[in-house]
Amino acid sequence: MERYYQPEIETASREQIKAWQDERLVKQVRHVWDNVPYYRRKMEAKGVAPEDIKSTEDLHKLPFVTKADLREAYPYGLLAKPLKDCVRIQSTSGTTGKRVVAFYTQHDIDLWEDCCARAIVAAGGTNEDVCQVSYGYGLFTGGPGLNGGSHKVGCLTIPTSSGNTERQIMFIMDLSATILCCTPSYAAYIGETMREMGLTPDQIPLKAGIFGAEAWSEEMRQDIQRTLGIKAYDIYGLTELSGPGVSFECSAQTGMHINEDHFIAEIIDPDTGEVLPEGSEGELVFTSITKEAFPLLRYRTRDICVLSHAPCPCGRTHVKMSKPRGRTDDMLIIRGVNVFPSQIETVLLNHGYPANYQIIVDRVKSTDTLDVQVEMTPEMFTDNLGEVERRQQELVDGLRSMLGLAAKVTLVAPKSIVRSEGKAVRVIDRRKI
Amino acid sequence: MSLKQISVFLENKPGTLLTMTGVLAQNHIDMRALSIAETKDFGIVRMIVDDVYATATVLKDAGFIHSLTPVLGVVIPDEPGGLDQVLRVLAGAQVNVEYMYAFLGGKNVDHAYMIFRVQNEAAAVAALAAKGIRVVDQDEISQL
Incomplete structure (x- = not known):
């Protein structure tokens, strides 16, 4: 039977959810207008006043907020509460430029941890479980978020943080951890290491994993599920909005329920900014309607996905978002073609290679080159050069049909691609543009 | 009736063959024959050794991908x-x-x-x- 952390919210009627959103949106717009001069200027520039926003139908009238705004307003420009009311900051990894700092009141932290608790319960977690949090702790939201959620559920929480893989495995085995929370690439590495130690899935006590903070493919999910003998659940979030738990997967594993009592989601055309009808693929935009310290209105995530209100067998009524095809930040434009690392990962896993790969983009004589480096495995190796080259060619063909452009495949020695304990470095772009 | 050849995957870059022969030398493996088939990016070393089991074990421990081939x-x-x-x-x-x-x-x-x-x-x-x-x-x- 499906269990919920907050059943009255997670299975509320659509009318109820809409009513919460209308009321909270109006209040939030007034809150930022009154307290954040930066927002007020942006709204005035667009000719919108708080009175114009009466319900979610008016959301499109508000200006967008982008990462550039966050950087411009750094550090206090978007703060909507006096510092004396704030109790915490978290910060983005800064992989795409200057770090962004987000502020939390105790109320904000409570709501964020509730969202993470919903994700843990959706993954089957109860107060009988032992939950190992192998996301980094610190400025990164992964560790603190899941740690707080795990406490709320009442799991015995093992705050290992990331790194020291042997110690991770020791705790999983010695304390019979049943739930693992980390990035999917780190889960794959832990699984690979356990397999090399001779541990079979039935010897591993884990039953579920909650993996997020980076794009990963369905094939990688299958791979992790097989190696660890678990069910692997996706979780999504952004530091700018709170952290992990903005949306999470249920037992159906067909998309992530967005916590709509806290966040309003829209899909827009990334080029025109126009709101697209349900079912369209486009850029995900969020409005946080319950946050006090660092509320964002119409924040452009640069994640490309699809929303669906189709009824979910789990009983949750909140809208589902598809696994993002990749952040527009992660998207590579190679010879004019859009390429997401997750597409390359799909091809590799479909051909029996592990998700240990690196994508090297360069520009030679004004032409972009794409080199996919893949680690050779015992299963893929044979003494027959022609056979190895044939398998290499199969990958080249697979990539060509997936991406629509020619890529080079380089087979490299095992373990030569550096393993990640946090977000994996998949792309090295050497183009000097 | 056949022999067991050890086939090893090596990246085609300076020093990779040396790393492998270093492992074999340290473990006193005696090679009887060796041949290399190579492409631009990688090579396959094929060799006949005195002790197949010991060679396979030390190569695996050193992280080399290898296979045994009847020849x-x-x-x-x-x-x-x-x-x-x-x-x-x-x-x-x-x-x-x-x-x-x-x-x-x-x-x-x-x-x-x-x-x-x-x-x-x-x-x-x-x-x-x-x-x-x-x-x-x-x-x-x-x-x-």
């Missing part, structure tokens, strides 16, 4: 026409040779060994035996 070790008279005679027999038995390489046999100066990777090993062994051409086993190789 035929054929004794060939070290004289003009020696190889020609063996190939004639194999061709006559419709046996396709995928690759081969040669080495001289230890203290014996009158014959060489040729390592054959063939598609139909049983047919090859039968055809060679019928012509009185000797195929060696792992023990003989180990004791060279």
Whole structure:
């Protein structure tokens, strides 16, 4: 039977959810207008006043907020509460430029941890479980978020943080951890290491994993599920909005329920900014309607996905978002073609290679080159050069049909691609543009 | 009847072969024969060693991808026409040779060994035996 952390919210009627959103949106717009001069200027520039926003139908009238705004307003420009009311900051990894700092009141932290608790319960977690949090702790939201959620559920929480893989495995085995929370690439590495130690899935006590903070493919999910003998659940979030738990997967594993009592989601055309009808693929935009310290209105995530209100067998009524095809930040434009690392990962896993790969983009004589480096495995190796080259060619063909452009495949020695304990470095772009 | 060849995957860049031979030297592995097939990016080292099990173990521990491949070790008279005679027999038995390489046999100066990777090993062994051409086993190789 499906269990919920907050059943009255997670299975509320659509009318109820809409009513919460209308009321909270109006209040939030007034809150930022009154307290954040930066927002007020942006709204005035667009000719919108708080009175114009009466319900979610008016959301499109508000200006967008982008990462550039966050950087411009750094550090206090978007703060909507006096510092004396704030109790915490978290910060983005800064992989795409200057770090962004987000502020939390105790109320904000409570709501964020509730969202993470919903994700843990959706993954089957109860107060009988032992939950190992192998996301980094610190400025990164992964560790603190899941740690707080795990406490709320009442799991015995093992705050290992990331790194020291042997110690991770020791705790999983010695304390019979049943739930693992980390990035999917780190889960794959832990699984690979356990397999090399001779541990079979039935010897591993884990039953579920909650993996997020980076794009990963369905094939990688299958791979992790097989190696660890678990069910692997996706979780999504952004530091700018709170952290992990903005949306999470249920037992159906067909998309992530967005916590709509806290966040309003829209899909827009990334080029025109126009709101697209349900079912369209486009850029995900969020409005946080319950946050006090660092509320964002119409924040452009640069994640490309699809929303669906189709009824979910789990009983949750909140809208589902598809696994993002990749952040527009992660998207590579190679010879004019859009390429997401997750597409390359799909091809590799479909051909029996592990998700240990690196994508090297360069520009030679004004032409972009794409080199996919893949680690050779015992299963893929044979003494027959022609056979190895044939398998290499199969990958080249697979990539060509997936991406629509020619890529080079380089087979490299095992373990030569550096393993990640946090977000994996998949792309090295050497183009000097 | 066949020998076990150790095939190793190596990236085609400076020092990778040295790393492998270093591991073998440290573990006192004695190579009988070695050949390399290479492409621009990677190579496959094929070798015949005195102790197959020890070699496989130390290579695995050192993180090398390798596999064991059955090959035929054929004794060939070290004289003009020696190889020609063996190939004639194999061709006559419709046996396709995928690759081969040669080495001289230890203290014996009158014959060489040729390592054959063939598609139909049983047919090859039968055809060679019928012509009185000797195929060696792992023990003989180990004791060279």
